[in-house]
Amino acid sequence: MTEAAIQRGFSLLAQPSPASQRTPGTWARALFRTAVIAAGIAALLLTAPGRLHAQAECLACHADKTLQDANGHSVTVDGDHFGASVHGVFKCNDCHINIKEYPHPDQVVKVDCKKCHADEASGLTGSVHANAAEHPCMSCHGDAHSIFPKADSRSNVYPLNIPHTCGACHGNDGMAQKHGLASVFPSYMDSIHGFALSKEGLLVAANCQSCHGSHHILSHTNPESPTYKANIPKTCGSCHAKINDDYMGGAHGKAVAGGNLKAPVCTDCHTAHSILQPTEAAFRMQSTPICGSCHKDKLSTYHDTFHSQLGLLGGYVETARCWDCHGAHGILPASDPKSPIAPANLIATCGRCHNGANRSFVQYQPHANAHDRKLNPALYFIRLFMNLLLAGTLTFFLIHTLLWLIRARYNQIKKKTAEGDKNA
Ligand code: HEC
Ligand code: HEC
Ligand code: HEC
Ligand code: HEC
Ligand code: HEC
Ligand code: HEC
Ligand code: HEC
Ligand code: HEC
Ligand code: HEC
Ligand code: HEC
Numbered sequence: 001m002t003e004a005a006i007q008r009g010f011s012l013l014a015q016p017s018p019a020s021q022r023t024p025g026t027w028a029r030a031l032f033r034t035a036v037i038a039a040g041i042a043a044l045l046l047t048a049p050g051r052l053h054a055q056a057e058c059l060a061c062h063a064d065k066t067l068q069d070a071n072g073h074s075v076t077v078d079g080d081h082f083g084a085s086v087h088g089v090f091k092c093n094d095c096h097i098n099i100k101e102y103p104h105p106d107q108v109v110k111v112d113c114k115k116c117h118a119d120e121a122s123g124l125t126g127s128v129h130a131n132a133a134e135h136p137c138m139s140c141h142g143d144a145h146s147i148f149p150k151a152d153s154r155s156n157v158y159p160l161n162i163p164h165t166c167g168a169c170h171g172n173d174g175m176a177q178k179h180g181l182a183s184v185f186p187s188y189m190d191s192i193h194g195f196a197l198s199k200e201g202l203l204v205a206a207n208c209q210s211c212h213g214s215h216h217i218l219s220h221t222n223p224e225s226p227t228y229k230a231n232i233p234k235t236c237g238s239c240h241a242k243i244n245d246d247y248m249g250g251a252h253g254k255a256v257a258g259g260n261l262k263a264p265v266c267t268d269c270h271t272a273h274s275i276l277q278p279t280e281a282a283f284r285m286q287s288t289p290i291c292g293s294c295h296k297d298k299l300s301t302y303h304d305t306f307h308s309q310l311g312l313l314g315g316y317v318e319t320a321r322c323w324d325c326h327g328a329h330g331i332l333p334a335s336d337p338k339s340p341i342a343p344a345n346l347i348a349t350c351g352r353c354h355n356g357a358n359r360s361f362v363q364y365q366p367h368a369n370a371h372d373r374k375l376n377p378a379l380y381f382i383r384l385f386m387n388l389l390l391a392g393t394l395t396f397f398l399i400h401t402l403l404w405l406i407r408a409r410y411n412q413i414k415k416k417t418a419e420g421d422k423n424a
C-alpha cells in the first residue's frame with residue numbers, strides 16, 4: 001500500500017463533520033473509528049504489503065459499525081454473521097473481484113452471483129422475475145452477507161420463511177400490485193396451507209415455492225408452468241397423491257387429460273390461495289354452486305328437490321350436496337358400473353344417510369326434470385296431464401261463470417220489465 005493511499009484513507013476518516021453536528025458523542029465515535037481503522041491499516045502494513053487477501057484484512061476496516069462512504073451510506077459488514085453464513089469460507093474478493101487494495105478502485109465491479117450459480121441465474125432468465133434490476137438475487141435471498149443454506153431456519157428461503165419473502169412484494173401494498181397483480185399473501189396465510197405452515201410449523205405444507213418453483217417461475221398462462229390449468233393436478237398431486245389418482249380416474253380428470261380444459265381441476269373447486277378445510281361449513285355451503293357453475297341444468301333441478309330446500313334453510317349443512325351422491329374426485333357418469341349413481345349402487349349411496357333405503361326408495365329422482373321428455377318420460381306426461389287438467393278445469397269454470405252471469409243478467413232484465421208492465 002502506498003503512502004498516497006494511506007494519506008487518502010486518513011483524509012477520508014478525518015473529514016470534519018459539520019459544526020452543528022459535533023457533540024461529545026460524535027467526537028468520541030469519530031475518535032474510536034479513526035483508531036480502529038488506523039489499527040487496521042497498521043496491521044495491513046505489517047502483514048500484507050500492497051495486497052488485501054484475507055477476510056480479516058477487509059474486516060479490519062469494515063467491521064467498524066460507523067464506517068460510511070462519502071454519501072453517508074454505511075459500509076459495515078458483520079464479520080461474525082458473515083463467517084457463519086454459507087459463503088463464510090470465501091475471501092471477500094471472491095465476490096468483490098476487483099477490490100484488492102485500499103484505496104478501492106473508482107469503478108467497483110458489481111458482484112456477479114452467476115459466476116458460481118449459473119443454474120439459478122439461467123433459471124431466472126425468461127421467468128416472470130427476469131428483470132434483473134427489479135429482481136436481483138438479494139430480493140429473495142436477503143442481505144448478501146447473511147445467506148444461509150435453504151434448510152437453515154435463518155435462510156430467507158427456508159420453507160417457513162418463503163411466504164414472507166415472496167409476500168414482501170405479493171402482499172397488500174407490495175410492488176406486484178403496482179404491476180396489476182392480485183394480492184396473494186393475505187389469502188394464502190388464511191388458507192389451510194398457510195395455517196399449517198405458520199401456525200403448526202408443518203414443513204411439508206405447500207408454500208409458494210411448492211406450487212410455483214423458485215427461479216424459473218412462469219405465468220399460469222404459460223403451458224410449461226406448474227400452475228397452468230392442465231398441469232395443476234400433477235402439481236397438487238405431488239403431495240396429495242391418492243386424491244390425484246382418484247381424480248385422474250374420474251370423468252373430470254379424464255376430460256382434462258384428453259385436452260378438455262372446460263372440465264375442472266383442483267383449483268376450480270378449491271381455489272389456489274384460499275383453500276379451506278373441506279369439512280368446514282364455509283366450504284360445504286360454497287361447493288354446490290361450484291359444481292353448479294358448470295352443470296347449470298343439474299343445479300336448477302337439484303334446487304327443486306327436498307335436499308336443496310333443506311340446505312337453503314338458514315345454513316343447514318347436513319343435507320345431501322352434489323358430492324355426497326357423486327363423490328368429489330373420482331366422479332363417474334351413471335353409465336359406469338363403478339359410479340355411486342349407477343343404478344346398482346344407489347341403495348348404498350342413498351343408504352349412507354337414509355337407513356333402510358330400498359329399491360323403491362331410490363326410484364326417487366334427485367334431478368327430476370319435468371320438462372325433459374327423453375330423460376323423465378313419466379314425469380313429463382304426468383306434468384302434461386296435470387297441466388291439461390288444470391287448463392281444462394279453468395276453462396270449464398270460466399265458461400260456466402260467464403253463462404251464469406248472462407243468465408243472471410237476463411233474469412234481472414226480465415224481472416224489471418215485468419215490474420214496469422205492472423206499474424204502468
Ligand atoms: C483501510 C480501510 C479499508 C480496507 C482495508 C478495506 N476497505 Fe472497503 N471500504 C473502505 C471505505 C472507507 C469505504 C467507503 C468508500 C471508499 O472509500 O471507497 C469502502 C468501501 C467498500 C465497498 C463499497 C464500494 C462501493 O462503491 O459500493 C466495498 C464493496 C468494499 N469496501 C469492499 C472491501 C473489500 C472486499 C476489502 C478487502 C479486500 C476492503 N473493502 C478493504 C475502507 C476499507
Ligand atoms: C457471496 C458474495 C459476497 C461475499 C463473499 C462478500 N460480499 Fe460484500 N457484497 C456482496 C453483494 C452482492 C453486495 C451488494 C452490492 C453489489 O451488488 O455489489 C455487497 C456489498 C458490500 C459492501 C457495500 C455495502 C452496501 O451495503 O452497499 C461492502 C462494504 C462489502 N460488501 C464488503 C464485504 C466484505 C468486507 C466482505 C468479506 C468479509 C464481503 N463483502 C464478502 C456480496 C459479497
Ligand atoms: C423470486 C425469488 C428468488 C430469486 C430472485 C432468486 N432466488 Fe434463489 N431461491 C429462491 C427460493 C424460493 C429457493 C429455495 C428453493 C427450494 O426450496 O428448493 C432458492 C434457492 C437457491 C439456491 C439453493 C439451491 C437450489 O436451487 O435449491 C441457490 C444457490 C440460489 N437460490 C441462488 C440464487 C441466485 C444466484 C440468484 C440470482 C441469480 C437467485 N437465487 C435468485 C428464490 C429466489
Ligand atoms: C465464489 C463462488 C460463489 C459466489 C460468487 C456466490 N456463491 Fe453462493 N454459494 C457458493 C458455494 C460454494 C455454496 C455452497 C455450496 C452449495 O450449496 O451450492 C453457495 C451457497 C449458496 C446458497 C445456499 C444454497 C443452499 O444449499 O441452500 C445460496 C442461496 C447462495 N449461495 C446464493 C448466492 C448469491 C445470492 C450470491 C451473490 C450475492 C452468491 N451465492 C455468490 C459459491 C458462491
Ligand atoms: C422484489 C419483489 C418480488 C418478489 C420478492 C417476488 N416477486 Fe413475484 N413478481 C413481482 C413482480 C413485480 C411481478 C410482475 C412481473 C411483470 O409482470 O413484469 C411478479 C410476478 C410473479 C408471478 C407471475 C404472475 C402472472 O401470472 O403474471 C408469480 C407467479 C410470482 N411473481 C410469484 C412469486 C413467488 C412464488 C415469489 C417468491 C419465491 C415471488 N414472486 C417473489 C415481484 C416480486
Ligand atoms: C397450492 C398451490 C399454490 C400455492 C401454495 C401458492 N400458489 Fe400462487 N398460484 C397457484 C396457481 C394454481 C395459480 C394460477 C392461477 C389460479 O389458479 O388462480 C397461482 C397464481 C399466482 C399468481 C398470479 C396471480 C394473478 O393475478 O395472475 C401470483 C402472483 C402468485 N400465485 C403468487 C403466490 C405467492 C406469493 C404465494 C405464497 C404466498 C403463492 N402464490 C402460493 C398455486 C399456488
Ligand atoms: C408441498 C405439498 C403440498 C402441495 C403441493 C399441495 N398441498 Fe394441499 N396440503 C398439504 C398438507 C401437508 C396439508 C395438511 C394441512 C393440515 O392438515 O394442517 C394440505 C391440506 C390440503 C387441504 C385440506 C384438507 C386436508 O386434508 O387437510 C386441501 C383441500 C388441499 N390441501 C388442497 C390442495 C390443492 C388444491 C393443491 C394444489 C393447488 C395442494 N393442496 C397442493 C400439502 C400440499
Ligand atoms: C369437482 C370439484 C373438485 C375437484 C376438481 C377437486 N376437488 Fe378436492 N374436494 C372436493 C370436495 C367437494 C371435497 C369434499 C369431500 C367431502 O367432504 O367428502 C374435496 C376434498 C378434498 C380434500 C380433503 C380430503 C378429502 O378427500 O376429503 C383434499 C386434500 C382435496 N380435495 C384435494 C384435491 C386435489 C389435490 C385435487 C386435484 C387433483 C382436487 N381436490 C380436485 C371437490 C373437488
Ligand atoms: C369447471 C366446470 C365444472 C365443474 C366446476 C364441475 N364439472 Fe362436472 N363436468 C364438467 C365437464 C366439462 C364434464 C364432461 C366431461 C366429459 O366430457 O366427459 C363433467 C362431467 C361430470 C359428470 C359425468 C357426467 C357426464 O356427463 O359425463 C358428473 C356426474 C359431474 N361432472 C358432476 C360434477 C360434480 C358433482 C361437481 C362438483 C363437485 C362438478 N361436476 C363440477 C365440468 C365441470
Ligand atoms: C341425492 C343425490 C344427488 C344429489 C344431491 C345430486 N345428484 Fe346428480 N345425480 C344423482 C343421480 C342418482 C343421477 C343419475 C340419474 C339422473 O340423471 O337423474 C345424477 C345425475 C347427474 C348428472 C348426469 C350424470 C350422467 O351420467 O349423465 C350430473 C352432471 C349431475 N348429476 C350433477 C349434479 C350436480 C352438479 C349436483 C349438485 C348441484 C348434483 N348432481 C346433486 C344424484 C344426485
Ligand code: HEC
Pocket residue numbers: 306307310318319320321324325346349350351352353354361362363364365366
Ligand atoms: C348426505 C346425506 C344424504 C344422502 C347421501 C342422500 N340424502 Fe336424501 N335426505 C337427506 C336429509 C338430511 C334429508 C332430510 C331429512 C329426512 O327427511 O330424512 C333427506 C330427504 C330426502 C327425501 C325426502 C324426505 C324423505 O325422507 O322421504 C327423499 C325422497 C330423499 N332424501 C331421497 C334420497 C335419495 C333417492 C338419495 C340417493 C340418490 C338420497 N336421498 C341421498 C340426506 C341425504
